[in-house]
Amino acid sequence: MKPNANSRRFLTLRRAHGYHASMSKYPFSDIEQKWQSHWETAKTFRAKEDSAFPKNKRAYVLDMFPYPSGDGLHVGHPEGYTATDIYCRFLRMNGYNVLHPMGFDSFGLPAENFAIKTGTHPRITTAKNIKTFVSQIKSFGFSYDWDRNLTTHSPEYYKWTQWIFLKLYEKGLAYEAEAPINFCSSCKTGIANEEVKEGRCERCGQLVERRNLRQWMLKITAYADRLIEDLEDLDWPDSVKTMQKNWIGKSEGANVMFRIDPSDNPELEGEVLEVYTTRPDTLFGATYMVMAPEHPLVDRLTTPAQKSAVDEYIHTSAMKSDLERTDLAKDKTGVFTGGYAVNPVNGEKIPIWISDYILISYGTGAIMAVPAHDQRDWEFARKFNLPVIEVLKGGDIDTEAFTEDGPHVNSSFLDGMGKQEAIDTIISWLEERELGTKAVNYKLRDWLFSRQRYWGEPFPIVHCPSCGVVTIPENELPLVLPDIESYEPTGNGESPLARIEEWVNCSCPKCGGKARRETNTMPNWAGSCWYYLRYIDPQNTNAFVDPEKEQYWMPVNLYVGGSEHTVLHLLYARFWHKVLYDLGLVSTREPFQRLINQGMITSFAYERQNKTLVPVDEVEETGPDSFVEKSTGEPLTRVIAKMSKSLKNVINPDDIIKEFGADSFRIYEMFMGPLQVSKPWSTSGLTGVFRFLDRVWRTGEKPLSDAPVPPEVEKLLHKTIKKVTEDTGALEFNTAISQMMIFINEAYKLNEINKDMWEAFLLLLNPYAPHITEELWQKCGHDSSCAYESWPVYTPELTVDDTVTIVVQVNGKLRAKFEAPRDMQQEEMKTHALSLERIQELTEGAQIRKVIAVPGKLVNIVVT
RNA sequence: GCCGGCGUGGUGAAAUUGGUAGACACGUUAGACUCAAAAUCUAAUGGAAGUAAUUCCAUGUCGGUUCGAUUCCGACCGCCGGUACCA
Structure with a gap:
């Protein structure tokens, strides 16, 4: 899956605001490294198929895996990853067995285009990029089971991609067609309708022309009805379901x-x-x-x-x-x-x-x-x-x-x-x-499933002059992608593979005569169509997944990713899954039970009167919400835009982690707003959550004791447990964080901290800020990780106040308030409201038509 | 055009079986600490009027339902995403 934006170092507005995290004593850098290496060596998050967990206590939580681009991770990636990580840590503490893997969608054009330019083998580039991605992803402290990591370009993986293609072919769902296809003369390859945006190549922007080429097609249209019908039972956003229905049309x-x-x-x-x-x-x-x-x-x-x-x-x-x-x-x-x-x-x-x-x-x-x-x-x-x-x-x-x-x-x-x-x-x-x-x-057409490219899965297919299209026997898989001298497409539309005589010429598996290999390769989508199944059993050499393990984990309980995959990836993966289901190879009709699209992380940009945008480093802030262009003094309007290199508003996560730590990054991205909506990055906003964690740290340095907790603080703790429990379960992280801020703002005023209260709070915060809480947990005298401690429970009676503020309205306008016991009855509320001096003044001489009392809330007096 | 989503302070946002609009955070202002600054702490902070109590206005615009609407209904305006003559 391709990233939308590219990361690049960017000097934020932070310095202008004078805030520098390193001025604090909270040693996030040491703590984070310490705990990351602890989790890694202790294999804290390894998932096992333990039958002691009943089906409803198992959870498969999946992130859309990234394409390992040369630009590295950008701030959009960790948003979804943080959300699922918080959720997984929360589930583990609530007694769930959690499968939470990560891998790489590592076939794709950028590495090949780079090879054409520099001669570097895509395998080398890809390996290097993956290494960067892994270390970047690890620096966030995500609780992945890294033993299940997979890459779609490795022969052990694409062996099974080829194997599934053979199943599709045997079922009559893969066929060859000579069809006019969209051809990009810059990429020198055919591209799918779906990859043509406004008549141009989605990848390079070149105008697309039509050419007749022999292609492999997948008969997705045979599943059109079921792809519509089975949307019904999925816990997906309605907008995504509608888009898929419209796409199938x-x-x-x-x-x-x-x-x-x-x-x-x-x-x-x-x-x-x-x-x-x-x-x-x-x-x-x-x-x-x-x-x-x-x-x-x-x-x-x-x-x-x-x-x-x-x-x-x-x-x-x-x-x-x-x-x-x-x-x-x-x-x-x-x-x-x-x-x-x-x-x-x-x-x-x-x-x-x-x-x-x-x-x-x-x-x-x-x-x-x-x-x-x-x-x-x-x-x-x-x-x-x-x-x-x-x-x-x-x-x-x-x-x-x-x-x-x-x-x-x-x-x-x-x-x-x-x-x-x-x-x-x-x-x-x-x-x-x-x-x-x-x-x-x-409207849905069959899926154009071949590319005239090098860096993709070779088709396990041979063309024999006497036998026609012949499949390669399963025991000869994988058909390994050979090394080549030149990555340039042949120009006549054939893939570079066509030039390797010793590879192309082969013997027919059926008649033994001279034959030629298929030289097309599969599109990028192939590997991502079934990766969620391979995570379940990544080392298996006998099957693409062991049926028992498949039944143990499937379906994916929560799938989180960007909305750019709403139609294509999700439709293609559903199609393959249904084929596998029909073949009795998987146990569920649908792969992804629940889906969430995270919103995009955007950035502020500055617009001239004529609607053109100015790079951020050319902008000066002259007052609250007023900006001018440095060179001309022209006033600018602040707008929200996608991050882009040209606007110089791209944020590099590495810089942020270095400056504020991974815990701050994680909490900030969750605190910005609801997961599903797009929101603009603001580094000054990040300082707020850094201060919060710093305050947590300083509170943790106060003496711990078994001193009694002041009653109002105890109530606040139970309210906080309740709110954080409910909101975390519902993936409403922003409001959970806000509640923890309210708690710490009170707790840090105490001179002594009650140990039980403190430990409960640390456990609440742990899914959000795992490093600092592990460290503080250890400071409480524990010698093991808190990743599997039981989630705190609240006492319902302690989450409600004895007295409530009752609002008194006259004709719907707020006029007075009074404190009342929570259970005060309607009649008493009315009497009390009418007896208030202020209300008597306001209703004097007027006729009271009606008095409405809502217990625990308000009294409204209607007068004329 | 069609489909989907969204419009709340200076900023990110919160609140909906209809019941105190603006929690929390940023920013700003003032104060404490400091030789000074940073950090930290304290307080104020939607707008307008008023010494104040208080009043009026305010959730894109207009209208409706209601004792009461950010929340429900209708029309319109604006922004974002998807899609492109699908017969």
Whole structure:
């Protein structure tokens, strides 16, 4: 998974504010190193499949693994990782057996592009980057079971990626196709529709062109219905479910056969043009047909008189990129072919046009146009003066197409019916006469599963002149990626592997004759489609996962990652998982039971009047919320933007840890706001949590004793336990932290600290700030880690106050307050409120219409 | 355009089975400590008026429901993310 932003050293506004963490005596650096190496050598967080834990006391908590880019970790990564780490530590202390692994999505283009530039083998670059990532991730003190670490580029791992591909192939879900694909001339590779952003390559920004190349495709469309249906039972955000549904884009309608009129060209006798429509009920309103320029019938339908115009149109649309084709959307273009079709319901002869607003890849690549009831058809008809026939009453078809429901007119046997009834009727009518069928279409296309690249999994496939496509036997896996001399693509669209003669030429596993290996490699998504299963049993050499272990841990109870993977990664992984489920290889229908998208960490940026952005180092703060550009003095507005190198607002986590410590970093990222929303980084905000931890440290230096806890502090402790327990379980870390701040602000005022109270607080704080709390726990006289201590419990009676403040309102406005016992009854509240001097003043002379009392809250007096 | 999300102090934010708007934190101001500064500690801090008690205004805008709306409903405005003629 690729990072969105790149980390780079950045001098923060911290110095301007004069705050420097090293001025304090809290020795975070020593403590953090000490405990990190303790956890590592003691293997504190190793997960075992211990049957003593019942199923409901096991938790699989997963982070989306990173692509190990050369830029290292940026501040966005640790946000999700910290959240899951806090949750895991919390669960362990609550008696759960927790599986919490980390690994690397280590095949991918950047390492290969670097190889092209420098000649360094991607394996070397990747290993180096992973080393950096591991040490960076470890510096946060996350409680991963590092023994389960995996990398998708290692042969031990991709052996099983290849093995799963063979299963897909055996099931008929992988096939070859010669298809026009998006080709990036800069990456020299084919790319999926999903990787084309606004007509440009998502990775390099190059305009994408179309090319015909032989490709491997995965039949994800065969699972479209189940991918929609099974969303139902998942504990995922509704927005993600909706996006996946929209992406799959199921629509129901009918395929309708239109006979081609052969009167001008006898060769067309018996030829049929099939269209897909969601509105077969409007068939009587079809006044023309439109085919995609790429439609196979275009050539034969075109009359000699129209040939030059049609050829030219086909040529221009082929030259257009997808971007241009869609950009010109508002202004419809098209050409008449000269051919005619016959409307099956009434025998009318209607002209056939071609236009690039019809996509060859959707439906049948041709439509019947009903301009009265489809806006696109309406625009097209208006431009080319084609007739418009109203077949549903209710709209004004002179101004726009009417797409709502209404009674049918001009439609013979459908007249008077509503939309749904007419659809059902016409479909049966068509089916009886074999002129059409009910049909379902999806926006989802099959998954283009090959890349003409080096740094990916080789396909376990051989092409034999006599046997055709032959799979490599399972016992010969992995098919190892060979070393090569040059990483440059061949330019004709083949992968660099095609140049290694001794690798490409092989013998056919079936007939032993001369054969050639498949030279495409798998896309980056392949490895990330099943990594969560391999963590369960990463060393297994006999199977991709042991079934018993799989059943022990699956499904993933909580999956946390960025929303950029909402559609693709999550859809692809669900697809593979369902295939494995159908093969009886995994026990759950879905891989990820609960999903959370963490928000993006953004940054402040400064905008000129003309909406251009100024790099942070060019900005001067002249007052509260007022900023000017240093060089020009132009006033600037502070806005929120993504971190970017050019704006110089990228934060490097290493710098922050060095200056403030990992515990501060962890708590700050959680304190910024709710996990799910995006929030701007502010280093000055970080000082607040640093002060909090420093205050914890100083409180820990006070004498510990068994001195009685003042009653109000004891109550505060129990309220804090309650709030932190509830909020941590609900992943509402920001409010839990705020409650712990409230507690420490009181506790540090005491001269002596009660040991039991202090230990309870340390355990509450431990998931958030594991290093400082381990150290303070040890100072309390314990000689082992507190990672598996029992979570503190609160006494419910101590979490509520005996007296509450009752608010008195007059006509809904706050006018007075009084203290009352928590259980004061409504009548007494009313009497007391009305007796208050202030209220008597305000209600004097007025008529009291009504008095409302809400126990424990307020009294509202309505007067006129 | 469509789909999804979000609009609260100078800043990050809190509070919703409808019941004290602004917890906690940053910043700012004043004070203590200090030769001085930093750090630390104490206090104040939504806006306006008033010596004060207190009053008025305030959760994007307008309207509705209600004794009472940041919370529910309707319309609109703005921002962010996704998507692109899917017949």
